[in-house]
Amino acid sequence: MKAEDNGRPRSRRLPREVRERQILDAAVEVFAARGFHNASMDEISEVAGVSKPMLYAYLGAKDELFIACVRRESTLLIETIGGAAESDLPPVEQLWRALRVFFEYVQRNRAGWTVLHRQTNSQGEPNVAELVEWRERAMVLIAELLARATDGSAQPMQPQQTEPFAAALAGAGEALADWWVDNPEHTADGLAMRLMNMVWMGFGDLVEGRTWTPAE
C-alpha cells in the first residue's frame, strides 16, 4: 500500500489529464490480463495508484471505463494505420504499409491490442458502438482497396464483392498477431510479408482468372 508498490509513484494532486492517462494505462493493463468481467475495479484502482472514487470521478462506471480504453486504443490504431496508408499510393502499397504498421502496433502495444481484439468477439462485454462502427468502416476500406486493385484486371470487382475477402484478410491478420505471442522470434515485417504473399497473391490470381475449383 505504500507509495511505490507498483513502480508508479502515487503522487497526489496531478493535473486531470495525467491522472486520466494513468488510470487508462492501468485499466488497459488489467482488462487485457483478466478480461472485462474478471477485472475488478479494486484491482484497477490499485494498479493505477488511485482510490476508487477517483476512478469513478474521472472515467465513470466500469462500462464507461472500458469503453474509454477501447476508444483510446482504437483511435491510436486507426491513426497509426491511417497515417501509414496514404491514399495516393497504389492499392498494393497501401495494403502493405497498413499491414506492416499493424504488426508494429501490436508489437508495441500488446495489452491495448488484446483489449481491442477481445472486445471484437465477445457478447459479454459492453458494446462499444463506435468500435463496431469503426470496424465496419475499416472493413469497407479494405474491401474498397481490394476492389480498386481489380480495376483493369480480367475480373474487376465491386467493393461489395470483395467484402468477404476483406473479412478473411482481417481475420488472418488478427490470428497471426495472436500466433505471434507464442512465436516471438518473428518480426513485424516478416509477418506482414507472409500475409501479403498468401492473401494478396491469391487474390491476384483470382482476379486474373486463375481460380481453384473442386475436382468434381
Add this chain to the structure above:
Amino acid sequence: MKAEDNGRPRSRRLPREVRERQILDAAVEVFAARGFHNASMDEISEVAGVSKPMLYAYLGAKDELFIACVRRESTLLIETIGGAAESDLPPVEQLWRALRVFFEYVQRNRAGWTVLHRQTNSQGEPNVAELVEWRERAMVLIAELLARATDGSAQPMQPQQTEPFAAALAGAGEALADWWVDNPEHTADGLAMRLMNMVWMGFGDLVEGRTWTPAE
C-alpha cells in the same frame, strides 16, 4: 412458468440421458448469447426447463457445465471435420473438404460454434485444457497439410515453416464464419471456395516462386 414457455414442453421424469442433453442444449444457447460470465445459472435452468438443482446434479458447477458444453461441441466439430478429410486424399482435396464441412458445421450449429470460438480468445472463461490442446493439434495438422502440398514444388517447406500460414488460414476461416452471421445470403460452399481461392492459390504462388515483395 407454464409448460411451454420456451417452446419446449416441460416434461417431467425423463431419463437422465435425455435431461442431460436438454440441459447442454440450453447451456450452449445461453452461453453463446450472453458469454460465460453474463450467463446466469438461473437463466440456463429456465431455458432448459429444469430446476437449478438438476443442473448441478447432472453437470456440476458453472465451470464444469461450461466445460461440458465446450467439450461436446469441440468433439462434434472435430469428428465432423475428421470424417470429411480422409487422409489418403491429396492435400488440396483434404483442405477443401475440411473447409466445406467446417462452414456447414457453423451454419448448422451457430450457438455451439460461438461458444467454441469465444472460448478460444478469452482470458476470463474457464480454461478447457483439452480445447487448447486440440486447437494446437489442429494447427499442426493444417501446417503439415500445407507442407505436404509443397512437396515437389520449387520451394518445398517444413511444417514448421508453414505454421504461420496455417494460423492465418484458420483465422481467416473463423473471421469468415463470423462475417457470415451478418451476411447470411452466402452459402457454406461459396465461403469455402472463396477461402480456397484466396489462401490456397496465394500459397501455391508462393511455393512456386511467384512472390510479392515490397517496392523499395
Add this chain to the structure above:
Amino acid sequence: MKAEDNGRPRSRRLPREVRERQILDAAVEVFAARGFHNASMDEISEVAGVSKPMLYAYLGAKDELFIACVRRESTLLIETIGGAAESDLPPVEQLWRALRVFFEYVQRNRAGWTVLHRQTNSQGEPNVAELVEWRERAMVLIAELLARATDGSAQPMQPQQTEPFAAALAGAGEALADWWVDNPEHTADGLAMRLMNMVWMGFGDLVEGRTWTPAE
C-alpha cells in the same frame, strides 16, 4: 451403489421393524460422526442402504429422525442405568453401580453416547423435549440420592441443596467419558472408581463438616 457397499446387505422387503432399526443405526452413526447439521439425509440413506423416500416414510423429517435417535439412545441408557441401581440398595451402592454401568454403556455404544451428549449442549439441534426432561429427572434422582446419603450425618441436606453437586457429578462423568476417547487404556471400572473417590469422598467430607474454606 452395489448391494454391499457398506457391509450391510441391501435386502428388499424387510419387515418394518427391521428396516427402522437399520435406519436408526445408520442415522446414529452419521449424526455422531458429523453432527446434526453436517449430516445429510443423503448420506444417512446411503449408509442405511435405503432410498430417501423410505427414510421419510419410516421416520419422518430430519428433525424427527434425529429425535428418534436421541429417544432410542436415551431410553437405552436410562434402562441400563435404572436396571443397575435398584432403589433398595444403600445410596452409595446405587451411585457406584450407576456410574459403572454408565461407563460400560459409553464404551459399548460410543456413537449413541456422542449423539446424546452433544445434543445436551447444543442450541442448534432440534430440541428433544423429552431428553431435556429426562436429563432433569436424572439430575433430581442423583440429587435425591445424595440427599438421602446425608441422612444421619452432621449436615443433612435437602435434595434442593444437593442439586449443584449432582450437576457437577454428572458433568464430571461426561467429561471423563470424553477424556476416555483419547485415553482408551483405562477401564470402565477404573474410571467409575476414580469418580467415586473424588466426588463421593469429597461430598462425604462435606456432610461430615470437614469443609474447605478460603484462606482470607
Add this chain to the structure above:
Amino acid sequence: MKAEDNGRPRSRRLPREVRERQILDAAVEVFAARGFHNASMDEISEVAGVSKPMLYAYLGAKDELFIACVRRESTLLIETIGGAAESDLPPVEQLWRALRVFFEYVQRNRAGWTVLHRQTNSQGEPNVAELVEWRERAMVLIAELLARATDGSAQPMQPQQTEPFAAALAGAGEALADWWVDNPEHTADGLAMRLMNMVWMGFGDLVEGRTWTPAE
C-alpha cells in the same frame, strides 16, 4: 431499518477498530444463541448494524468470523484466569482463585462462554486449532497443580496420574456453569466453593489414603 432497531445506534463511518469490535460482539451473541450452523451471516450483520460486505471485509468468511470469536473469547478467558492464579501461591490457593474467576467470567460473559463451551464438544463447527491446543494445555496445568498438591502426602502422584481428575474437575466446572443458567440465584463464589469442597476434599482424601472401594 431505522437507526436503533436493536438498541445500538447504527452510526456510520466508524474507525475500523470499533466496527470490528461491534461485529465480533454481534457474532458472539448470535453464534451463542443459534449455534454455528443456524447462525446466518444475514442475522449477524443485522444485529451488528452493519451490511454483510463489511462482515466479509473485516473478518472474512463465516468460518473465519467464528474462529475470530472463539479466539477473542478464549484469549480473554485465559488471561483472566492466568492473571488470577499466580504461580507462586500454594496449589490450593491457585485452584481456588482460578475457579472463582472462571465463574465470574462466565457470569459476566455468558454468550462468549457459550460459544467457547459449545465449540469444545462439537464435530460440526470449524476447528479452532488453538483452542484445542489451549484446552489441552489447561488440562496439563490443572493436572500439574493437582500433582504438586500431592507432594509430601501419603500418596504422591505424577501429573500423568492426575489427568483424569483434572478432566473430571474441568467437566464438573463446566456443568456447574451450565446449571447456573437455570439457577441464577447462586453466586460465583458459592459455586466455586462448592466445587472446591467436593472435588478438592475428595482428592485430598484420596491422596491421604482415605479411599472408597466397592463393597464386593
Add this chain to the structure above:
DNA sequence: GATGAATGAGCATTCATTCAT
C-alpha cells in the same frame, strides 16, 4: 482534490423434501 468506509443487489450453490413411476 482525495479517500476510507459503507452498501444494494445479484449470483452460485446446496439442502431437505416430495412426486410420478
Add this chain to the structure above:
DNA sequence: GATGAATGAATGCTCATTCAT
C-alpha cells in the same frame, strides 16, 4: 413396497458503486 427424478427455499459470498469526511 420402493425409488429415481425433481424442486422450493435458503445461504454464503462478491462486486460495482457511492457517501461522509
